[in-house]
Amino acid sequence: xxxxxNFCALSLxxxxxxxxxxxxxxxxxxGLTASPTRLSPNSxxxxxxxxxxxxxxxxxANLALLGAWLIYDRDSGDGRLYDSSSTEIIxxxxxxxxxxxxxxxxxxxxxxxYFPTGAIADYQSDGSQRYDLxxxxxxxxxxxxxxxxxPTPKLTLAxxxxxxxxxxxxxxxxxxxxxxxxxxxxxDEFREEPSLSSRVKIPTSTAHSFGGSFxxxxxxxxxxxxxxxxxxPMRYVFQTEMMVGRASFFRGINVAxxxxxxxxxxxxxxxxxxxxPAVIGAGLRYxxxxxxxGEYYGRYVLGSxxxxxxxxxxxxxxxxxxxxxxxxxxxxxxxxxxxxxSFSLWKNLQTxxxxxxxxxxxxxxxxxxxxxxxxxLSVGIFGRYRWNTKLNLGxxxxxxxxxxxxxxxxxxxxxxSMDIIVNPDANGRYRASMDKLAxxxxxxF
Numbered sequence: 237x238x239x240x241x242n243f244c245a246l247s248l249x250x251x252x253x254x255x256x257x258x259x260x261x262x263x264x265x266x267g268l269t270a271s272p273t274r275l276s277p278n279s280x281x282x283x284x285x286x287x288x289x290x291x292x293x294x295x296x297a298n299l300a301l302l303g304a305w306l307i308y309d310r311d312s313g314d315g316r317l318y319d320s321s322s323t324e325i326i327x328x329x330x331x332x333x334x335x336x337x338x339x340x341x342x343x344x345x346x347x348x349x350y351f352p353t354g355a356i357a358d359y360q361s362d363g364s365q366r367y368d369l370x371x372x373x374x375x376x377x378x379x380x381x382x383x384x385x386x387p388t389p390k391l392t393l394a395x396x397x398x399x400x401x402x403x404x405x406x407x408x409x410x411x412x413x414x415x416x417x418x419x420x421x422x423x424d425e426f427r428e429e430p431s432l433s434s435r436v437k438i439p440t441s442t443a444h445s446f447g448g449s450f451x452x453x454x455x456x457x458x459x460x461x462x463x464x465x466x467x468x469p470m471r472y473v474f475q476t477e478m479m480v481g482r483a484s485f486f487r488g489i490n491v492a493x494x495x496x497x498x499x500x501x502x503x504x505x506x507x508x509x510x511x512x513p514a515v516i517g518a519g520l521r522y523x524x525x526x527x528x529x530g531e532y533y534g535r536y537v538l539g540s541x542x543x544x545x546x547x548x549x550x551x552x553x554x555x556x557x558x559x560x561x562x563x564x565x566x567x568x569x570x571x572x573x574x575x576x577x578s579f580s581l582w583k584n585l586q587t588x589x590x591x592x593x594x595x596x597x598x599x600x601x602x603x604x605x606x607x608x609x610x611x612x613l614s615v616g617i618f619g620r621y622r623w624n625t626k627l628n629l630g631x632x633x634x635x636x637x638x639x640x641x642x643x644x645x646x647x648x649x650x651x652x653s654m655d656i657i658v659n660p661d662a663n664g665r666y667r668a669s670m671d672k673l674a675x676x677x678x679x680x681f
Contacts, residue, residue, distance in 0.1 A: 272463035272519035277333035283465040285453035287335035288392030300674035321363035346382040376402040441476040461521035511542035539567035565649035570597030604662035610638035630676035
């Protein structure tokens with residue numbers, strides 16, 4: 237009878253990274269034109285000093301529609317054939333920012349709300365990826381309060397306080413066959429046998445976190461601007477209950493399973509920890525002529541200082557789970573460089589192009605459907621029309637070319653490995669793409 241208790245404990249130990257995201261932040265918070273050097277409320281996430289130029293009260297709103305897909309073709313190298321696994325999403329991504337000097341000459345106060353990063357994924361429940369991920373969501377909703385000070389007309393210093401409310405859920409299968417293969421000497425053909433799989437769900441949970449950012453913006457003359465900023469890391473702790481279903485193989489022996497503590501649905505009080513990394517940003521703005529402005533920026537994401545999802549078991553009817561934990565593996569640092577080129581073709585119309593390149597922060601041996609990242613080339617076009625002296629309207633479109641990745645050396649990180657449960661490999665081909673269409677509004681009161 238004790239077999240059931242040990243087995244369930246080891247099966248739950250498979251759970252490692254539960255968040256369906258690569259560590260990083262969205263490069264388009266506030267719109268495609270946002271940068272560390274732009275004097276506008278839409279850039280407050282990338283540099284809180286961007287509100288230093290607000291003369292009166294300015295409001296910036298951006299509503300984007302994101303569409304993305306990802307296809308995973310598994311190749312375990314054992315001759316087995318697997319169908320493609322895929323997930324698609326169409327979702328809105330709103331942004332709102334307001335800044336005002338409240339009649340003062342040197343001080344500016346701002347508020348912004350946005351979704352800086354996160355992911356939603358829903359794969360096939362019977363797909364080959366189901367032992368890594370079936371569905372998941374991690375979505376932080378941030379509220380940023382910024383304070384900027386202009387000690388001179390050329391320099392702005394700023395700090396921001398960030399409150400974040402995050403949402404999380406996850407679902408996947410656990411393969412029990414490796415355990416029974418060792419005990420009952422089962423052949424390898426039983427690997428990933430559906431009747432020996434348990435469904436695990438973490439329902440939608442919420443967590444609070446606090447962070448901040450600092451920035452400066454230096455404008456020596458009308459032609460040049462220099463911006464620097466740092467976004468501090470944030471940590472989310474979700475207190476939740478994990479539900480572990482019984483594999484169909486055991487449903488014919490209910491009495492034995494129940495007496496061993498292996499219920500039809502086992503509830504495990506758990507704690508899920510997710511960290512977002514620190515980001516350093518810098519930018520240079522050059523306006524040699526009145527009709528052309530060039531912005532050049534870079535962002536460095538300190539992913540190596542944070543872990544993927546960590547799971548802690550707090551209380552359970554399964555003795556071996558109590559007070560145990562599985563530390564998430566660490567990612568790598570990543571880079572992003574980009575440029576915005578704006579052209580004023582007419583006094584009331586501004587158009588431009590933007591481009592950026594992102595180096596991924598997830599090494600090949602760690603890549604899976606639950607933590608995926610790509611080298612990405614993003615390009616876009618934008619336009620702004622000055623309706624009157626107070627109102628500006630904008631539209632923008634961007635496409636991200638995500639470079640295909642083929643993985644042959646997937647390795648379970650030491651912090652997530654167990655001596656009996658064998659994690660399924662995530663080798664194979666990964667392909668993805670993303671598009672963004674947005675409209676924006678800027679109003680000066």
